Structures are given as structure tokens and as C-alpha cells.
Amino acid sequence: MDEIFAETKSDPYYFEKRKSSIIIGVNIQKMSKWCFAPFMGCATIEYGYDLMLTDLGNRYAINIGSEKGEELLEKYAKNVTNALARDIQLVGQKKREIMYMSQQKFDFPPELIPELLSKSYEKSAFWENHSEKCLACGSCVLVCPTCYCFDVKDNPDLSLARGERIRTWDGCLLEDFAKIASGENFRATKPTRYRHRYFKKGKYLYDRFGFISCVGCGRCSSNCLPDIANPVSLFNDMYHQIRDKEMLATAATTPEVKIETEGNIDYVPKLATIVKKVPMTANETLFELRLNDGSELGHKPGQFVEISVFGIGEAPISLSSPPTKKGTFELCVRKVGNVTSKLHTLNVGDEVGVRGPFGTGFDADFLKGKDLLFIAGGLGIAPLRSLFNYVLDNRKDYGNVILLYGCKEPRELLFSSELLALKNRTDVEFKNTVNWCPENEEWAGNIGVITTLIPQVDFDPEKTWTIVCGPPVMYKFVIADLKAKKVPDDHIILSLERRMKCGVGKCGHCQINQIYVCKDGPVFNYSKIKGVPEAL
Amino acid sequence: MKKPNINVEVHHVTRVEGHGNIYVNVKDGIIEKCEWNISEAPRFFEAMVAGRNWNELHHITSRICGICSIGHTLASLRATEAAMGIKISDQDLKLRKIALHAENLQSHILHLGFLVLPDLMGVGSVIPLASSNPEEVKTVLQLHRLANEMSNLLCGRTTHPQRLIPGGFSKIPSLKELKELKKKLQDSVPKLQAVAELFKSVAPKLPDFQRETEFIALTKPDEYALYDGDIASSDTGKAPASEYLAFTNEYIVPISTAKRAKHARESYMVGALARLNINFDRLSPLAKKTAGMFGL
């Protein structure tokens, strides 16, 4: 848990609690029929506790694990004497006994679990069968000692002027865990959510940290009413379904683990004031914000911020302006859910909270000297604009620049005056299209989906890098057309969206397979993401 | 003296528990129409419980009313336990009686403070009283809160109490909690007295209406009966509770979705006033003294 909460950015609240906790353990005396801790190397532990007790019948043997534990004993415990040799021997014996208490048995060496999982992702029938009776009740994840996903909610009091922001436990098995305000649910079915739990514990966390994130307590099995949560039965079943067992003979190589911490997460937002508000369409408004403390946001193109409307909540919004624009930054906000709808009712002079910037962003330096093809679908123009305008601000550093932009219909066109001005430039090629044009609107340009624009432009696939952002459904088609034009995989850069809450890869909501979109993305190179099944 | 003409039409009487309309037409001293019309949508509880499991009946019956659900639940439980031969412990019996007292405290404070007091103070609801008589309203709210705390402690909650189950309770308060409750109740007596004083001061505003009435209530020789006992009528005397059908005599009239009952006269009164008239001697000394304040 410490490694998980320290990685990349450290969670100060977790470590505060950790520092002020005292951990006293008791070695297992009776083992529940569901427990398989011995198989997970967790029958007994040698570290991590302040005190560990072992029941020797009429007395407890106490192993001191830390200075804190020692002090505790000295201060509070009476009748503590040094252990005799036979006591120590007894403890050793008890610990050995625990190793054999498990009534659950793996039919294969459990070290093979990550390997097994990696071979079983696509087996939909397997996952559908096992999850058929799932009630999405969340019990398995809520009783699990290694689960840590959380949600954050605003709770105003009756004055409506004050309130609290609260962190609560959440679970990936719950239906709406990966759902965003627009209603899109990135893990909408039971089999996909059910599968994710096993993969997160047995594969993703293993690859990232080198341990299988399961202690074998068996709580999930004992609390699952339809009895489908037992990892031992599941993995045994998975193992037996593998035909070529020799493939598994050698355990997967242990991953190289590096825990890097770059400072604490700041969960408390900074205040910012709205300095300009320009409605662009019926549903989208461009906000210009200045941080109250006068500092620069200091973002890279492609990053995002978490905007707080106090009392309502927080929402992730991509930055729409380049870092070359100093003093303020711009956000193009679509009115979809609670936070964005409320944001739309705010005006110049009103304050919001800002956290960030978060995410990987576009590598503007790497792209210098290259030809660039921007492909934007609908609201996808908003994050792309941060890079596009940066490129325009440093035009001579870049090669040919093409922008293709498609939206559903003419009245949904964003940044229309800016984009129209592009047509007067000779150093940029700009084409846009609409899916259709309703009768009462005028449109003289291209009609058709965004992919109809791709054949209309000339570019050298070897020299060109394509930057793509749009609604989830768009990526498959655009990528297919780019591949048809022989664009190499690593020349395609995507910006993806998910439900991003903490922004720092801790709360779990934005996770796609082993990747956190908020931390490892939202900008991805297609060559790296194409193997990630939940990505596109 | 001129013969009176009276026309009264009240749609949806306000500040009562339940729904009804009142129509009165008097012409030249002759009553042409005098109707208490219950138009509330019928809910058919008798049909709802038929065929359900014995351990669900109290849950359904509780939903007859949100304000007196403890009473409905306990009546249903007593019926189930009598039918199934289930006995409850002495402790549970006492706890149930305390639960009924909690309900009475809550219901009567609601009645007095929220429903009747506005009439006696000449306003439409308790809301303006919060500004004109803040201390009194605060006292009423505090007593109402105490009553709710009491029923929360015993039953889980006032409305649709979960802890009341066939055979006793699913959870009971600890001794410490009961002791704390007792202290709070004892400490609240001055507040109750303040409410009594308040009502004494506005009592003259109560209409001077008296009528010969048959009163029917439970009665017991050694306590102020709320939970169990014999049935007593001020006209005909006592009868065992098992003979309740002889007292209920339900009949139907077209102007009322609620059924009516009669016994020795056209109608009879049940409830707090009936209990008082039949069981006055079994009131506690403090209660008798307080009743004395009102000349009772």
C-alpha cells in the first residue's frame, strides 16, 4: 500500500494516517475455509508490523517489529518477559503449521498467475460464464484489504455557502465506476468489470510493483453471495482451460520496479477567477481564467486541469490555450453534467478551484521540424488547440501544418472565427466538414464524416506526425484510414478521455487495463496504446 | 332569536393527521347536511396482507400510518404472536411499552405544537410562531426531538420501526443508553410543564363544546393501559380483548373511504381523551397534577 500511494506523487493524507497508526498483528490461529494466504506468501510476515503476537496457549509471544512497537510495550504492557528458547521454537512451529492450514488449493504454482492472466484476456466466454451471477454489489472489492480506489464528493451544508469535500471508498465492480457525465460507460458490462478486478490485482499491479496484490485472506470469497469471487477456483479453472501448459512452464520474468516520488499530491485546489466568458455554441463556452495568486499555470499542450465548482464537484477539462499565452489560460467547456452545467452559469469575476496541470501532454519539442497533421472531431478540437496554437506561435520550428476538423452540424462549430481566419494563412492548410447540414442552416463546405477529409490532403506519411482527438467512436475509423495511407504506428498521437477524478493515478476511475489515463496519458502514442484492449 | 343559516365547506382539512372534507348546511335552524367526508384513496391493506408470510405482516401493517406506525406494528405483532403461540420475554414487554410511550410523546407533541397551537394563537401554522414565539417553538422542537430519539433508541426509528419483530426485538438498547434516556426524560419535565403552562394560557380559546359520548379504550387495573388490557366502554363496561369484534362493528358509508364503527351509540371516541376518561385513576401523580391545571 505504501508503494502504491507513494508512486509518482505521494498521497499526504494516506501517509499522515500511516505515520500515526500502530499496527499490531496476530498470527493466524484458525483458518477460514476460504483463506489461501499461504499460497500468496502471506501466511506469516516478517516485517511491516509494530508488534506481532503468536498465541501459544496460555501466553502470547510478541515479536517486536519497530521502535514504535518497543516503546508501546515498555510503556503499557505489564508481565512482559523475554521469550525463552522453547517459546521461540514454538513460534517457529506455529508458523510452519499455518503454512498447511489452507483448505483452498491451487492446482499450479501461483507465481504463474500473471502469465495465466496475460493469456486469458480475450477469452470472453470464460469471463461471461464466471460473471453471469454477479450482482455488481461491490462486496468483493469493499472487503478486500488491498483495494484502494476512492471517490471524491462535495457536501455543502444548508447555508449552501460552505461545505466539505469528502473522500469515500469506491469499487471497480460497481456499475458506474467508469461512467462519465455524458453517460458513456467505459466498462459497462459485468464480464469486463469482473475481469478488471483480477487483472488489476494479478497483472497490472504485478507489472508495476512486482507483487501480486492479493494476500489470500479469502474475504472476497466468503462475502460473495452467488459465490463467484473465489480467486482460487477462478485461476484453477483458467489454468485447466489452457491447452498448452508448457507455455506456462517458466514464470513470467519479474518486472523491473522503480518507485519514484516527485513530491506530494496537492488535493486542495487553487483559486482562479473567470476573466472572460465567450459562449461559442448552445452547449460549449470558452472560459479564460487567471490564477488568483498571479502565478502561471505552467502547463504543456495536451495537459488537463481539474476544475472545482465548490459544492458541486470537480471535473477534468483539457487546456485549450498554449503555454505561450501568458497570464491566463483557456478552457472550452461543454455543458454535460453537474459541474459543467453549473460552470456555464458562472460569470466574469466568479471564482473556481483549479488543480493541476495533470497528464503527459504533447511533446512539442520532439515534434519540431516535423510535418503535422491535426485531426479533430467535435469537442476534440479543444485539447488540440493548445498544441495547434503553440505551433502557430512558433511557426518556423515546424514543417507543414494541416488541420482537419469535423463536427456534427454547422451550428456546433467551435472557435469559428479563429478557424475561418486560418483560411487566410498560407502557412497552414485547414479543411473542415460537417456530418450533415439541417435544412435551416447554410453550409457551403464539405459534408461527410471527418475521414472524408483525409483523402483531400497531401502529406508524406514518413515525415508527418498525426495528432488525433475526438469522440471514442472516431478513433478506429481515423486510424484505419491513416494506416491505409501508410502512416507508421508511432507517427500517430492520440488524446483519450476517461473518468478522471484525482488526476494523479490513485483513485482508479480512469484506468484502462494497466494504464492510468490521467497519469500515463491522456496523450498516447498509438504504437504504445494499440495493444491495450480497453483503449480504443 | 333568528334561526341560523350556516354553510361550511372545507376541502382537505388542514393540520390533521389524515385527509377529510367537512360539509355543513344549516337552513333556518334545520340541519340539511352534516358530513365528515373521507376522500383519501383507499389502500386495501386487508387484501394486501392476505397470503403474505407471517414474518412480513408487521412490516406491511406498519405502513398504514407514518405517525403511529409503532402502534400499528405492535398491534400486528401481538396478533401474529397470539396466532403462532409465540411468547415474548418480560424485558421485551417492558421495552415495547416504553416504545409506545415514545410514540405517544412524539405524536402528542406534534399534535399540540404543530397542529393545534397555531389555531389557539390565531395563525395558520407553526412557521410564523417561530418568529413570534421563538422560545415556545424551540421547546416544542426539543421535545419532539427527544421523543424521536427515544423511539430511535428503542425501535430503530419512529416511522416504520425496524427493531420490532415477531418474538421481540432485533436489537435492544444497552443499559447505559437506557439510563441516559431516562435522565434526559427526567430533565425534560420542566419543558413539558412549560408546554402545559402555555396551553393553560391559551386554553380559554378552545371552543366550549361538550357532548355525551361513549368512550372506548384499553384498561388495566395496575397501569395506564396502552399496550394491552381489557377493552372498556364508558357505557357498557369491560370485556376481554378477544371480543374486539363486538366493539369494532365496522360499517361502510358512501361518503367515506374509511370504514366507521359503532357500539352503544351512533359513534364512539377512542384515543387520548377516551383513555383519560376511562383510566384517569391510573395516571401518575405528576400527570394527575398537570391535569388538575386544566380543571380535569
Added chain:
Amino acid sequence: MKPKVAFFDFAGCEGDQLQVANLEEELLTLLGQVKVVSFREVMKEHSDNYDIAFIEGSCTRLQDEDRLKQIRKNAKIVVAIGSCATIGGINCIRNYKDLDEVRKTVYGENAKLFDTYAARPIDAVIPVDAYVHGCPIDKDEFLQVVKSLLLGKKPDIPTYPVCVECKKNENVCAFERGQFCVGPVTRAGCNSCCVNEGTVCWGCRGLVDNPNENAQKEVLIKNGLTVDDAIGKFRLYFGWQERKR
């Protein structure tokens, strides 16, 4: 300008309106944010000029539909409070019986005088903007919904089942105590109050959006309930929702 609110009731027990009265001192704070223009149980005044209408009780007669439609016309926001209004409540138990028989059971030969049809939640008659579930409602959840409406946001009503709250409250599962619970398919938001009190979840807040009904019934039967009783459990509160699915 404080929004004007009004309370109405149909076929119900008034328990939900009582929960509003049970806010006690918080009621006075609430009155600082809204103006109550109609609340039959508590005040004499009535006005047809209101912004938010809170409705308790099911619609059980054709003639009650007109009153509902009138309220919908008068109000900007309609909030259903309590199971009877949000999901039909226990009133729907009788929908599975012959309604003529039901009327006869209660009113005998006078049955013809008392009209009724299949009991239904109010959103079967008029569009509803927000729901406060439960039998009775939880007064804190009521406040949450009111605060959300005043702030202009959609109330945060859970879509996950009661099990989540039971686990957070560290309850021993009802099934482990030999009881039969429908918590796994019932919408959370009550803080598992009934299980906390040592009983089971009866389902008063209605089914979650995508319940795995078969799995739940199987769990009930596996633990010893008869098929008839399992079906009966679903008819206690889910009567209307089940028919719709």
C-alpha cells in the same frame, strides 16, 4: 428570491412528510432557503403558485391523475418522495391480485362505491424531476436532494446496491445470520439502516437500474427460501418495477 415549495399527498401513510417535520431545528434552517406555500398537514394556507412540488403517495385512482397533472402544470420541479411515490411502494402488492376481489375483500358488497386501479408511482402519470427514495425517506437524503435542487445540480443518488453500505458499516451479512435480504438488488442511499438494526433489507428504495434478478432469487433459494417466497419478496416493493421490466 427564495423558491416556493409545496407538499402534496396521495395514497400513502404521510410518513415521508413526517420526516420533513422531523427535521426539527434543521427545518427552521431549511425555511431560510425556501418558502413553504402549501403543506396541508402542517399549515392552513395554500397557494397554487409554487416552484417545487414534493409529492408523497402512489396514484391509485383514475380521478387522482387530474390532480397530479395540475401539480405538474403548476410546478417547475416535481420531486417524488417516499416509495409509494417513487416506485409504487407496498401498494403494488395488490396489483398482482384480481382488483375486484381486492375491493370485495375490504368493502364487501359496497365494493362498487370505491374505485381503484393498479397502484402506480407518480412518474407513471407525470414526468418527475427528482426522487427521494425509501419507506420512509431518510431526512438527510431529503436535505441532500433539496440542497442539490437549490444549487442547480442533479441529486447524487447511488446506483449501487445496499451491500456497499452494509460493508462500509461492517455489518455481518444478513444471509450469514440465517435471514433473507434483497439488499444486493436494492438501491443504496439509506446507509443500510435496516440491516444496521439487526433485520434485513426489504427493498423499499426500489431496484437498482440493472439488477441481476435471477442471481438474487437464486441466492435466496440457495439459502433456503422457497421459490414462492422469493417471488413474494420481490413483490413487496418491486411490484411495479418488475412488471415494467
